[in-house]
Each structure stands twice: as C-alpha cells, then as structure tokens.
Amino acid sequence: MFGLPLRALRSVSHYSTVAPKQLFPTKTIKSLLADNQPKDTEVLLRGWVRSVRKQKQVCFAMVNDGSTLKGIQAILNEDDAKNLSVAFRLSTGACVELKGLLSDSPGQEQAKELQVDAVRVLGECDNSYPLQKKRHSLEFMRNLGHLRARANTGSAVLRVRHAASEGLHQFFASQEFILTNTPILTSGDCEGGGEVFKVTPGSATPSTQDEFFKKPVYLTVSGQLHAEIMASAFSRVYTFGPVFRAEESVTSRHLAEFWMLEAEMSFIDQIDQLLDVTEASIQHTTRHVLDTCAEDLAFFNQWTDKTLLDRLHKSIEKPFARMTYTEAIDVLQRVQDKEKRFEFPTVWGSSLQSEHERYLASEYCGRPVFVTDYPANLKPFYMRTNNDGKTVGCFDLLIPGVGELVGGSMREERLDVLTQKMELAGMNVEEYGWYLDLRKYGSAPHGGYGIGFERLLLWLTGLENVREVVPVPRWVGHCKY
Amino acid sequence: MFGLPLRALRSVSHYSTVAPKQLFPTKTIKSLLADNQPKDTEVLLRGWVRSVRKQKQVCFAMVNDGSTLKGIQAILNEDDAKNLSVAFRLSTGACVELKGLLSDSPGQEQAKELQVDAVRVLGECDNSYPLQKKRHSLEFMRNLGHLRARANTGSAVLRVRHAASEGLHQFFASQEFILTNTPILTSGDCEGGGEVFKVTPGSATPSTQDEFFKKPVYLTVSGQLHAEIMASAFSRVYTFGPVFRAEESVTSRHLAEFWMLEAEMSFIDQIDQLLDVTEASIQHTTRHVLDTCAEDLAFFNQWTDKTLLDRLHKSIEKPFARMTYTEAIDVLQRVQDKEKRFEFPTVWGSSLQSEHERYLASEYCGRPVFVTDYPANLKPFYMRTNNDGKTVGCFDLLIPGVGELVGGSMREERLDVLTQKMELAGMNVEEYGWYLDLRKYGSAPHGGYGIGFERLLLWLTGLENVREVVPVPRWVGHCKY
Numbered sequence: 029m030f031g032l033p034l035r036a037l038r039s040v041s042h043y044s045t046v047a048p049k050q051l052f053p054t055k056t057i058k059s060l061l062a063d064n065q066p067k068d069t070e071v072l073l074r075g076w077v078r079s080v081r082k083q084k085q086v087c088f089a090m091v092n093d094g095s096t097l098k099g100i101q102a103i104l105n106e107d108d109a110k111n112l113s114v115a116f117r118l119s120t121g122a123c124v125e126l127k128g129l130l131s132d133s134p135g136q137e138q139a140k141e142l143q144v145d146a147v148r149v150l151g152e153c154d155n156s157y158p159l160q161k162k163r164h165s166l167e168f169m170r171n172l173g174h175l176r177a178r179a180n181t182g183s184a185v186l187r188v189r190h191a192a193s194e195g196l197h198q199f200f201a202s203q204e205f206i207l208t209n210t211p212i213l214t215s216g217d218c219e220g221g222g223e224v225f226k227v228t229p230g231s232a233t234p235s236t237q238d239e240f241f242k243k244p245v246y247l248t249v250s251g252q253l254h255a256e257i258m259a260s261a262f263s264r265v266y267t268f269g270p271v272f273r274a275e276e277s278v279t280s281r282h283l284a285e286f287w288m289l290e291a292e293m294s295f296i297d298q299i300d301q302l303l304d305v306t307e308a309s310i311q312h313t314t315r316h317v318l319d320t321c322a323e324d325l326a327f328f329n330q331w332t333d334k335t336l337l338d339r340l341h342k343s344i345e346k347p348f349a350r351m352t353y354t355e356a357i358d359v360l361q362r363v364q365d366k367e368k369r370f371e372f373p374t375v376w377g378s379s380l381q382s383e384h385e386r387y388l389a390s391e392y393c394g395r396p397v398f399v400t401d402y403p404a405n406l407k408p409f410y411m412r413t414n415n416d417g418k419t420v421g422c423f424d425l426l427i428p429g430v431g432e433l434v435g436g437s438m439r440e441e442r443l444d445v446l447t448q449k450m451e452l453a454g455m456n457v458e459e460y461g462w463y464l465d466l467r468k469y470g471s472a473p474h475g476g477y478g479i480g481f482e483r484l485l486l487w488l489t490g491l492e493n494v495r496e497v498v499p500v501p502r503w504v505g506h507c508k509y
Numbered sequence: 510m511f512g513l514p515l516r517a518l519r520s521v522s523h524y525s526t527v528a529p530k531q532l533f534p535t536k537t538i539k540s541l542l543a544d545n546q547p548k549d550t551e552v553l554l555r556g557w558v559r560s561v562r563k564q565k566q567v568c569f570a571m572v573n574d575g576s577t578l579k580g581i582q583a584i585l586n587e588d589d590a591k592n593l594s595v596a597f598r599l600s601t602g603a604c605v606e607l608k609g610l611l612s613d614s615p616g617q618e619q620a621k622e623l624q625v626d627a628v629r630v631l632g633e634c635d636n637s638y639p640l641q642k643k644r645h646s647l648e649f650m651r652n653l654g655h656l657r658a659r660a661n662t663g664s665a666v667l668r669v670r671h672a673a674s675e676g677l678h679q680f681f682a683s684q685e686f687i688l689t690n691t692p693i694l695t696s697g698d699c700e701g702g703g704e705v706f707k708v709t710p711g712s713a714t715p716s717t718q719d720e721f722f723k724k725p726v727y728l729t730v731s732g733q734l735h736a737e738i739m740a741s742a743f744s745r746v747y748t749f750g751p752v753f754r755a756e757e758s759v760t761s762r763h764l765a766e767f768w769m770l771e772a773e774m775s776f777i778d779q780i781d782q783l784l785d786v787t788e789a790s791i792q793h794t795t796r797h798v799l800d801t802c803a804e805d806l807a808f809f810n811q812w813t814d815k816t817l818l819d820r821l822h823k824s825i826e827k828p829f830a831r832m833t834y835t836e837a838i839d840v841l842q843r844v845q846d847k848e849k850r851f852e853f854p855t856v857w858g859s860s861l862q863s864e865h866e867r868y869l870a871s872e873y874c875g876r877p878v879f880v881t882d883y884p885a886n887l888k889p890f891y892m893r894t895n896n897d898g899k900t901v902g903c904f905d906l907l908i909p910g911v912g913e914l915v916g917g918s919m920r921e922e923r924l925d926v927l928t929q930k931m932e933l934a935g936m937n938v939e940e941y942g943w944y945l946d947l948r949k950y951g952s953a954p955h956g957g958y959g960i961g962f963e964r965l966l967l968w969l970t971g972l973e974n975v976r977e978v979v980p981v982p983r984w985v986g987h988c989k990y
Contacts, residue, residue, distance in 0.1 A: 048683050048793045051786055054776065056685050056744065074776045075744070076951045094743030095685065123951035125776075150776075151922070151952030174943040175950070177742035186743070190688045197678065202529050204537050204576065207671045211981040212693065212751050213766050215988045224711040229755035230704070230727060234715045240755060241765075241988040246711060254981055254990065261658035262575030262667070263537065263556070269750060270693050274710035274721060284722075285694050295535065295555045295606075295631075305532055312529045441632070462655040462990055469656070470557045470604035471632030500692040500735055507696045507722040509735065509943055 056095035060130060061140055068129045073100065073142070074150070076178065077122045079161040089118055091126065091142075094177070097184055097323045101133065101141045102126050120160055121153030121178075166496055173500060173508055181331075184324035185489055185497050188317055192481070192488060195316030196268065196289055199309045205264040205291065210251030212270065215243050216459075223274045224249060225284075247272035252476060253410070253463060255292040256439060259474055260466045266291040268481075276504050280493040281431070283482065285502045292476035299421045299438055302475045303350060303398050306425060306434055309479070310396070311344045317488050318344075325488075333490025339428070340488070342395065349397035351388075353380075353419065356399050359392055360384050377403050380424075382431060389426040396433075398423045409453040412438035412475075413445060421475070430487050436477025443467040539576035541611060542621055549610045554581065554623065555631070557659065558603045560642040570599055572607065572623075575658070578665055578804045582614065583607050583623040595628050601641055602634030602659075647977055654981060654989055662813075665805035666970055666978050669798055673962070673969060676797030677749065677770055680790045686745040686772065691732030693751065696724050697940075704755045705730060706765075728753035733957060734891070734944060736773040737920060740955055741947045747772040749962075757985050761974040762912065764963065766983045773957035780902045780919055783956045784831060784879050787906060787915055791877070791960070792825045798969050799825075806970075814971025820909070821969070823876065830878035832869075834861075834900065837880050840873055841865055858884050861905075863912060870907040877914075879904045890934040893919035893956075894926060902956070911968050917958025924948040 054072050055063070075093035082088075085105065092099030104118075118124065125148040133141040158172055159179055169176040176182035200207070213227060225247040228237035238244050251267045258265040268289045275282045291309070296302060318325065318340060329336040351359075360374040372381040380388075380399065389397050400423040404413060411420035422437035440446040446467055450457050457464070485497035495501040500509065535553050536544070556574035563569075566586065573580030585599075599605065606629040614622040639653055640660055650657040657663035681688070694708060706728040709718035719725050732748045739746040749770045756763045772790070777783060799806065799821060810817040832840075841855040853862040861869075861880065870878050881904040885894060892901035903918035921927040927948055931938050938945070966978035976982040981990065 048680055048789050051684055051782075051789055052745070052774075052776075059685065074953070076742075076953075094687070121951045123775075123953045150954065151948070151950075153951045154949070157950045174738045174946060175742075177739060183742055186689060186739070187687065189690075193688055194678075194682070197675075199529055201675070203532055204540070206575070206668065207674055208667060208980050209670075209751070209768060211766060211979075211983055211990075213753075213983045213988055214990065216990055225708045226711045226713075227706045227708055227728065230707045231755070232707075240757070240985060241983075242986050243988065245988045247708065257655045258658060258667070258980060261557075261656075261664055264533070270690070272694075274712070276721070285692060287690060293533075294604075295533075301532075308529050308532055465655060467632070468635070469632075469638045470602045470634045472555070472557075472604045473631065498692075499689050499739060502692055502694045502722075504721060505723050507694055507724065507726045509692075509695065509697055 057091070057093050057100050058095035060100065061096065068131050070127065070145075071130045071142070072125070072127050074125045075099065075123070077118055077120055077124060077153075079120055080118050087118065089124075091124060092178075092183075094183055097180060097187075097327055100130075101135070102128070102144050102147075103141055104144045104147065117149050117152055118147075119153050119155070119157075121157040122149055123151035123153075124149055166491075166493070170495055170501075177499070180327060181491075181496070184321075184327050185485065185491065186499060187324050188321050188488055189485055189497060189499075191317045191320045192313050192484060193268075194320075195313035196309065196479075198316065199312040200266045200291065202312075203264065203305070205266045205293075206258070206262040208255065208258045208262070208265045208267050209269060210248070210254035210258075210267040210290070212248050212272075213241075213245050214248045214254075215241070215245055216253065225272050225274050249273055250288065250478065251290050252292065252478065255290050255476060256463070256466060256474070259292040259294045259476070260470070260472065263295060264291075264293045278504060280495075281483070283494050283498065283501055283503050284507075286494070286498070287481035289479040289481055290476060291478075292474065294472040294474040296475050297438070297473040299400055299423065299475070300350075302436055302438065302477060303348075303400070303423060306398075306423075306436060306477050307348050310348075310425075310434070310484070313484070314340055314488065315344050328489045328491070336490040346395075348425070349393040349395055350400065351397065352400050353402045356380065356384075356388055360387065363387065377405075379406055385424075385426045385431055389431075390428040394428070396425060396427050398425050407437070409449045409455065410437070410439050410446070412440045413449070423477075427483075427487050429490075430483050432480075433483050433487060434477050434479050436475065438473070438475040441467055441471045441473050443471065537576035538572070538574050538581050541581065542577065549612050551608065551626075552611045552623070553606065553608050555606045556580065556604070558599055558601055558605060558634075560601055561599050568599065570605075572605060573659075573664075575664055578661060578668075578808055581611075581621060581623050582616070583609070583625050583628075585625045585628065595630060598630050598633055599628075600634050600636070600638075602638040603630055604632035604634075605630055647972075647974070651976055651982075658980070661808060662972075662977070665802075665808050666966065666972065667980060668805050669802050669969055670966055670978060670980075672798045672801045673794050673965060674749075675801075676794035677790065677960075679797065680793040681747045681772065683793075684745065684786070686747045686774075687739070687743040689736065689739045689743070689746045689748050690750060691729070691735035691739075691748040691771070693729050693753075694722075694726050695729045695735075696722070696726055697734065704757075706753050706755050730754055731769065731959060732771050733773065733959065736771050736957060737944070737947060737955070740773040740775045740957070741951070741953065744776060745772075745774045759985060761976075762964070764975050764979065764982055764984050765988075767975070767979070768962035770960040770962055771957060772959075773955065775953040775955040777956050778919070778954040780881055780904065780956070781831075783917055783919065783958060784829075784881070784904060787879075787904075787917060787958050787960075788829050791906075791915070791965070794965070795821055795969065796825050809970045809972070817971040827876075829906070830874040830876055831881065832878065833881050834883045837861065837865075837869055841868065844868065858886075860887055866905075866907045866912055870912075871909040875909070877906060877908050879906050888918070890930045890936065891918070891920050891927070893921045894930070904958075908964075908968050910971075911964050913961075914964050914968060915958050915960050917956065919954070919956040922948055922952045922954050924952065 075091040078090040087104040089102045127146040128142045128144040364374045401419040404420045411422045425434035427433045482494040556572040559571040568585040570583045608627040609623045609625040710721045845855045882900040885901045892903045906915035908914045963975040
C-alpha cells in the first residue's frame, strides 16, 4: 500500500496517475511547432492575428494563441477567392480559425508556416484596436491591462510566471513538503504594523463593522505563523498565495497585493541547512524556467536585459555567496573608510540599506549573496536567538539588480526564551497562547523562509517594475476592474 | 528550441528539469516504510509521539511525522539504561529523534518497527496536552485548530487536500492550460450582491477609507471575469486561489474564505465540450487521490463514510449523468405529482432547491449529474443565450451527498447580445468597457467553470462540514489567530 504514494512523492515527476487523454480537438501552436509531423500535414489552428501584410497576390498573417511568443505565419493566396474576401476582414487583433498545410518555412523569422486552405473569422477586430504592430511602452501597456497579455512582453512574462510557479511546486514535492493553504483573513497583525488592510462586511456601518467576526480582522501580511502550526504536524510544509500591504509609497518594488512562497520545516537546527534549501529552491526554479521558457527568456535577453541569460546560467552553476551580517558590516566599513560612498551608517547594529545591499550583491559578490545572523534588535520576536545572545539565526538573500528576494530564519523554539522575547516586544502573550502551545507541546527546532514571487519574476525576466509581472496589479491608487 | 517546452507540457509528468537532490538528512516515515531496504537497516527518524505503552521491560512508542497516517512503532528496551531514563520523558505529544534498526514487525498493526538504539527528546510535552490517545469529536478538535493536524482526521484530510491540489495542477498542465493568478482585491462587485467584504487601510477613518485606491475595493467572490481577460490571450487558463463571501448563515457548507479552481477556455463552442473537461478534471483528481492517499482514504472509509471508496471508484469508472434543466423539471414534476415529496415548486422557471438537487443526484441518477441549460432569468448576465432565446448554455454539477460542486457556462461572446443583457441587468455598461472590449476586439467563443475546492474535499473524504477540510477555517463569528 505504501509503495505508490512514496514513489509518487520522491521522484520529481511525482505523478503516478495515468495521464488524462487530450481533450481539445485543436493543438496549441506550441504543440504544432514542436511536433515532428510528417511534411505537409493538414492542421487546424485557432488564435488571434498579431499582424497582417497584404500583397497583391498573397496575404501573410502572423497568428498567435498565447502558447508561444512567435506564433505561426499563415499564408493566404489570391487563388482562393473565398480566402481573399475574408482577407479583407483579417486585421490585427481578429480571432480566426485556419485550416491548411503546415510546412517548413523558407523565411528566417519562423520555422514553419501554414498554407491556408480555409479560414473562418470567429471575431472581427475594428480599427480602434489599440495594439498595432509596433513597440508600445510598458507604461502604455499597463494602462491597457485587459489587453497587455496579447502583446509580446505581457504574454512572455505570464508564461514565465506559470513556469516559475510550476518549478516551485515541483521542487517542494521533490523534498516531500506538504502544500498547505494558510488563511488570508487573520486577527493577528503583529508583522504588519500600520500597513495592514482591514476587512469588514460590505453592508456594515462603522459601528457594526467588527460584529461579523466579533473582532477586527485584517488581510494577512505573511502566512508564517500559521505555517508553523502545520510544520509542527507535517514536518515540512509550504504555502503559496497572496499577501497584502497597505503600502502608500509608489515604487517599482511595491504592490498592495503580491504572492509569497513560504516554506517552514521542522527538524533543522542550523541556519546553513535553511540556506541550502533556499538556494536549491531558487536554482531549481531558475533551471526549470530556462528549460521550459527558452524562447521567452531569449526575448527578454534581447529587449529587456542583455545580461539576463548569462546571469541566470551563472546563478545555477555555483553556490550563492554567504556572509554574516558582521562580515558584511566589515566589508562596508572598509569601503566607506576608503571611498565615503554610502549615505547611511555602516556601523555594527545599523540596518543594511538598499545602497549597502546593492553594493554587496552587485559589486562585492557579483552574484546572489546570503547575509546571515543580524543583530536581534533589528529583527522580529520569532527569530531564534544565537548563542552570542545578540544576534539571531536569520538571513536575507540579496540579488543583483533586485535587492532582497528571500528572508528567512530559524524560529525560536524554546518556550521560555520566546515568551521573554514576546514580553520584551510588548506583545499580548495571552493572545498568542496558541503559538506558545507549539513550543509547550513537543517543540521541534525549525525554520523557514519566504520568497517574494514577483521579485523572483523580476530576477527571471530582467524587468524592473513588479507591476509588469502580475496579471492584474494593485497598488496605491490603482484597482482597475 | 521548441522541443523541450513542448515535451514539458504535453506529458503528464511534464517536468523536463533534472530532479533536485534530496536535501534533508532524515527520510520521512513515509519514505522509510516504502523503501525496500535490506533487513535491519540503521535509520534515523524524527517525529512526535502519538502514544506510549510502558511495560516492565520495554516501552512502545508510536511515532508520527505527518507524512503518513500510522507512523512507526518504536521499541525501547530496558537493557539500555539511558533509554529507560529517557522513556520517562517520552509522553504523548513529545518530539523525538530516534536512531535504530528498522525491521519487519511481527505485529498486525504495522508493517515495520524500529528497535531503538539511541533516543533524544527534542521537545517535551506535559500532561496538559489536550490530545490523548482516544477519539476526539470533530467539534472538540475544531476548537483546537492549532493542534488538530496532529490527530488522525486532521492530518489525513490535509494530505488529501495536498494531493487534490496536485492532481488539479497536473490535469490542467496535461491539457496545456496556463496558470494565472487573478486578483483578490477588486473594484467590481457584480456577482457578490450584498455579501462581499470591503477592504480599507487599517489606518483609515470612515471619511478616508476609499482614498487608498480612490474607490471602494472588495475581496473577490470569483476570478472569472479576470480569467476571461487571460483566456483571450492564452486560449486556456486556470486560476486557483481564495475567494470570499460575507455569508452570515452558519451551515456545514459555507465559509467566509474558501478556495476556488476556475478554468476558462477559448475556442470551445459547445456546452458538451465544457462538461467533458469538467468531468475529466474531477475524475483525474479523484484518481490521483485514490492512487496517492490510499491509506488516508481507507481511514475515512472506516471511520467517516463506509461508502467512500466504493463511491469514488464508481465515479471514475463511467461518465457522469447529463440532463437539461428542462428534463430535470420533467423528472421532478412527475415525482411530485406522484409523491408530493418536495416543499418547493417544480415548475419550469423555478430554481432548483437543495431538495431537488439531492433527489436528482442521490436518488434518480445515483451518481454525479450535470444539469444544463437553465432559464436565462435565473442566471447571471455573462452566460451565453441559447438559440431558443430563453435558456442559457450553463451547467451545475450535482454530487450525491455534497450538492453543487461545480458551476460553469458558455460565456456570451457576442458584443451586441452581451451589451443588451448588461443593460437589462441594470449594470453600468461603461464601467465594464474593458469586459466588452474582449468582445469588440477578436472575440472568441469561450466558456469556463469553477470548482469549490472545499466541496471537492468533502466528496473525496466523506466528511460533512467544510470547516474540517481547511487548515485554518474562517466563518461568521470565527477568525481565530
């Protein structure tokens, strides 16, 4: 009985179940292009016209269905009068069904082309269509949120998002983590400070707003504390879902709603084990995206960031750098003494600012770097106090060009130490009785980390603004639809 | 270049990427039990004591790490004085590390047992631990939300949840769907009626609450409209995430926060294609859970619902039943004429009530049944009007014992018909300009459906209350932690 589930979990292709048959009558363009079909196979395809070039005797239409970046070039000849009359209705944006022969293309731009026998316009597209065949700015496209996935950047980034999500699930399955869904609605607000969103029934008045749940309720800023509940039962768990911050500053790194991958694991007792898992999860996901989104990454490498592919390949070839906060401060202080380049202080005990993080990742290390063991007073109550009494077992992963991509820590598993830290932080210890119970009843050494999914996507695409990597982004002043 | 991505997508084990190496030094109990190890292998395991039986010369401890239902029986002998002194600290709930020889068990209860050489108590557990070795009621456990995953039902249901989630992702990958994340924060509230939650910054006052987004913002009740944006670019998409309803009634079927799988696909134009995909996604997920959670399902079959395994196996062996609303009304009317058993009307044009749905699924069909083509005036504006002008191309999937598990429809893709329907429904057409644009610019025939994930889990476990199948449930009056 045990054989099946285990094999299912342990190998990466952990799906023991029989493959479902193909249910759709038309293949995607991705499938058509990849199939090693015999020459001149008759195929049926459906998609949207990206561009049309009409010549006297022939009409070329690039057709895309979202499965690949480039699509397929369809060729409609004058000979077929029926086609020609349709060709006039073929315009950029139109939705079409084409039947024809797929053959190797003599052109440079595409591997295959479709000699069309029959065409059906499923949905016309008039001249007011805002996406024409030219490069539009990212800002222009952001204001056309409901159409931007029909253009190259907008579709490439969401295919990468899909692949990155798949790569993460795949990694955690391979390490026998259980996927859990921590709640979005929460009555705890210890991490959010003032920047939380409050949730009330739409029909409530100011005086009845807390009646629904009998207490004030907020949108979660992190699933960590809830994930710790699950790690104390399943050993290794992860949660992957939206988190929220009522962040008022408008920057290229902040959204009101974004996704976090949070992993929590019992029975690790060294920060280095945590770094090993973090590094492997990022590297595996990077590798998976390189493997499955080669065309999209080549596009970003050409148009967005010419160092992208080189940078990604290097990042999976060797381990990330590792240094303690204390070592980092040493490095920064030496640079500061010599060059006076930093605006903010570089003395032990002060926070690392963006300028410091940028220097460490982009210049000093030239690759992703883990900075570990920060001073306790810079970090939240739940991080485990090191033996030196003044630092905690935690880390930030700093990435060239992106900044902080991951944060994690060993969690304080000692009941007495944790209680003391909570009291010191001025928390209502009674309200966190459930959290202390996890230490009171069979406490396990444990730790975890959280990956900002949108920041990971910046790293994987070379894009600079998180608003580009979310299907429908929300930030201060912006909640369209 | 295209070869890799395609192979990656088309086969069910769609992961072309190299498997990450095993990063954890200890195997889970699931792995240990499944490995075909040579006899008497020395192993290390970590977990929590579920029960202890102390005899004069020997101490038996059932140890569980959440990876399986049963765990491993550890045997500590008196001979080892060190062990015995520890044994006194071994109590239910304690967290332990054990080293010893794994061998076949002579006992009936477990396949293997561990002859312990060395034991380390990582976290003690005192007598106040509320989970002792006996059956606790589901209500009792629900009030111990932070500990219930340490008991059999609580852990089994979350392993099934993990497997069902995996099965769904696997199914949609096999059919070349792109995973997209539709937003949680939304400024549209057309589907929620009065039962939406409103979101405001925690620091806002009644007069400033709508300033953050410059408009009122709500928690989503469905990602469908946003998923339609993505289907108009990627052909086939799905989204899987939390949705919210400020539902005030306390029933075993309603939560304030629950998960929905919503799929949306372009280029289908028959309701039957939609039913085919829906059926295949449910059947595949059921099959995957049967394959990977055999032990957990056997547990539920024994303790929760003795018809479970039989029912699940039957449901994947043959297609679900299909009937139109009109046929369903015929059936119900005939029964009503004969038996007068229904409280609510059974005339054409009236809603199907729970009593009707229960009769159709549990008695008349005795298996899952799709009811299709409801009267237009019972359904929302976006459903596609059938040629008869009075019904719409939609369906509910009714499941014995659970009720409505899935709802879906063809979407109205004709710009003029849709505009008219929105005006009829009294909607602000201008505000939905973006939605109409999807019809104006290259409209494709399309449809989609949504699976209530918690209801699917009721179906898969035989449990009766949705609060049992969520890691941390939220409903009216309840938002602990």
